[in-house]
Amino acid sequence: MKVNTQSVNFTADGKLIDFIQRRMDKLDMYYDKIIQSDVYLKVQKTSDKENKLFEVKLNVPGDSFVVKKQCKTFEEGADAAIASLGRQIQKRKEKLRAHN
DSSP states (O other): OEEEEEEESSOOOHHHHHHHHHHHHGGGGTOTTOOEEEEEEEEOOSSSSOOEEEEEEEEETTEEEEEEEEESSHHHHHHHHHHHHHHHHHHHHHHHHHHO
């Protein structure tokens, strides 16, 4: 799957981008018709420790999913967002099966 990663207010290192790519590739287990995904990594200027915003937009035929997670680290946000996307994709597949 094609993953477009964009970092806002900082530059992401290669390890983080590879980590996100590996995690996003696991979504292919749930649904093999994923077209592409856009990942936005943002650092917000607040005094909170949870200032990392992980946002994913996933495009599938006929629909798109958007998930935003705010956590202490981008890795934690990636795990939470991708788990949420996995659940949403499974629900969509069940609805598609019910209509057929």
